[in-house]
Structures are given as C-alpha cells and as structure tokens.
Amino acid sequence: MTDGGQAAVAARVPGAGALGLVAPPVGSVVPGPLLADPGWTAERVAELGQRYRSDDRRVLATVWWYSLSSVLVTPPLAGLATGVPLSPRLPDLSLTLLAGGTPVAAVSGAPWGDVAAELRETLEAVIGAVAEAGAVRPAPLWAIATDSIANRLLALGRALGDVGAVTALAGPLAAAVGAPLPAPRYVDVGPRAVRFTQRASCCLLYRLPHEPTCTSCPRRTPFERQVLLEDTAERIG
Template sequence: MSEFARVLATLRQIRGLSPFFALDVGRPDDDWHDGEALSHGPALPDALDRIGARYRTAERRVAASLFFLGYTARLLSPVVAARAVGGVAPDVRPANVWWRYSPEGLQVRLKDPLAGVGIAESLEPVVEAVHAVTPVARGLLWGNAGSSVAGALRTISRSGVDCGALADELFADPPLKGTGEFIPFPGEVVFRRRSCCLYYRLDGGGTCGDCPLTPR
C-alpha cells in the first residue's frame, strides 16, 4: 500500500471519533489560505483582528492564543489519533496545510495525504509566525499545543484505547515536555498545564479544565 493510501486509510479510520479528528484532503475553494501565508502577508494579522472582534477583546495576545489553540486542536487531534490506532500520522507542516478563519471559526485541511514528521517540527514555524505578529509568549503557545494533545488523548481513551504509553512518548521531550503534567485518575486522562491560554481574559470567560489558575 502506498504512503498516500495508508494516510488516507488512517484518516478514514479516525474521523468518526470526534469532529476534531476529521481532516479533509485536497484543494479547497479560493477563499482559503496556503499554510505558508501564516509567515508572511496579511492573512494571519487579519485572522487575529477578526478573532478579537468576534470575542470582543482588544488584547492581541488573547486573540493569538485562541487562534493557535484552535489550530493545534484541529491538526494535532488527528495526528495523535493516528498514532494511537497504529496508523500513519499525516503531515501537518504549514507547507501541506490550507486554512481559513470564517464565521464558523478556524478551518484547516491538508493539501496531500503525506506522512508527517514530529509535532515540534510541524508547529515551530507557526509558533514563530504567531509570535512575530503579537507579543504572546512562546511557552504559552506550546502550552496550548500540549493542551490540544492531552485533549485528544482524553477523547481517544474514552473509546477504549489505552493512551498511557503514547502520552509518555509525546511529552517526553521539549517543546511539549514541561508544558504540563498528567494527574492519575481512574479511567480518565487528566492533564494540568503550567501556562494559561488567557481565555479568562474574555468577557464572560473563565478558566479551562486544565488551567493552573484558581477556577473563576
């Protein structure tokens, strides 16, 4: 079976776990951006402006955090699920991604069903691109990535797949190492991150389930 076929077979296998595990492949309509547009041009700043308007916040770093949290949730969830079921994880580097921010929120899809590389290599260009347009801490962004990975593991574990060894592997090295810790809890994946995604800064916002801050 070719690499393309193995990646496509894996994506079909995992897409029913949750909407966050469904990742489409192929060229979309014209209003989508090439992943490379994250690093240059107006696409990313414009998306942050629209996120700020949608959530009524003038804090650029909050909008940046929300963007990256959505980006990682939609791309890392299928990567983690693919690893969990023993399939071939897709390539989610910017060069293989289409994206757009629409009234429905952030949407992503793959250009081609290629086999991927590690999470750090896949996301580092996006972390740097977001950090370049607003002074949000890199550690906070990697914390968002860790939170997205942990959330995927939690959902997968509820389908009966043992994710303990995979969790240890994914968080064994930087940049995910040190973003948080797993707390023993019978029958559940519980993660407590060391940074805050800033969601509490929104009007009506509170702290997330894995937030290190006192619940508010």
C-alpha cells in the same frame, strides 16, 4: 492535495469528523504554509478581536493558538494512534476555517518521515508567527501546544476505546520533539479513574468579555479544580 491516507485513519476513528479529521463541506480551505505567515496570522487575531470586542493582542493571539494548535496536531496524532503515518509538515497540510475564522479540521496529504522532527518544525514556524502577531512570548505558546497534544491523544484514546495506550504516546513524542515543549501530563480522577489532561498552560479565554474560566484551568486553586474534575468525571463515567 490528496488526503495521504487520512481517509483510512478517519474510517478507523469513531467520531472522526468531530475530532477534525474530516474536512467539512463548508468553510474556507487554507494551505498549511500560510499558518506560518505573521501577517495572515495578525489578520486572524484582528478578526477574533472583532468577534470578542477586544483589542488585547496578547490575549487574542493566545486564544487563536489555543484553537488552532488543537486542530493542527490532530492528523499526526491520529496517525500515531492508528499506525498510519500522517505528515505534520505545513506543506503537507490544509486547514479548514469556518466563516467566523474558527479552525475545525486539518488534512494531511502525505506520510511522515520523522514525525517528531517534522512536528517540531511545524510548531516552531507557527508559534513564531503567533508570537510575532500577538507580541506574545513563545514559551506559553509551547505550553499550549503540549496541552493540545495531550488533549487530542486523550480524545483519540476515548474514541478508540483505549485511553491508556493512546495517552501513553504523549510523553515519548514530546520528549522526541524536545525543549521548549513541556512534558504532557495526565491525572486520573474519581473511583473510575477518568483521565484528564493536567494543564501546563492557560488559554486566557477568561480574559475576554463574557467568557468563563475553563474547568481544568491551572489558575484555579487545586481544590476547586479537583472538585470540578470529579463532577465532570462522574458525568463522563
């Protein structure tokens, strides 16, 4: 599979490797269609369980989707942000997993035709596999997808130096994808109006041994979340 223009996109985005737009020289490359296989997904969930010493399939599948979705949506979102179409279709994608099974990069090998329709098709297929493998309701997984889209566009906006313009792509894209994908939301914090994703989902990572609650977790009280975000905004700003 060629990179379908992704190398050109990566060249335009500072820190493209850290954003998962450049496949690292290590790890295993997985063809996109495998991500929609419930059996393969169940193996990844079990592998994650060994790492975290947990047998809670629902939590493990949710954590897996949280890490996978962020990487999976990056090529088409980077394409939107830079004006170079990159397909989100599973047959056009390859994913790199590190030795421990962590998704770190996704490469698209073709341009998109209809980015919203193709992204919906991909999300439906992979969410279906994760839901089956983890006995998870699909709705929370769609909410995680929304937050991954919002977070990735925010990271791309920061990298490109235009947070406002890039995050403005989130709402129209989600609306075009359609329900059950919730609308992405952002909140500006502090005197410098540092932008963060206003989460619609919980990754459930805190349910695993020795793992913390995320700074922006929707399970925190609004006051606690605001204080933590203000502290983060001060450090970022």
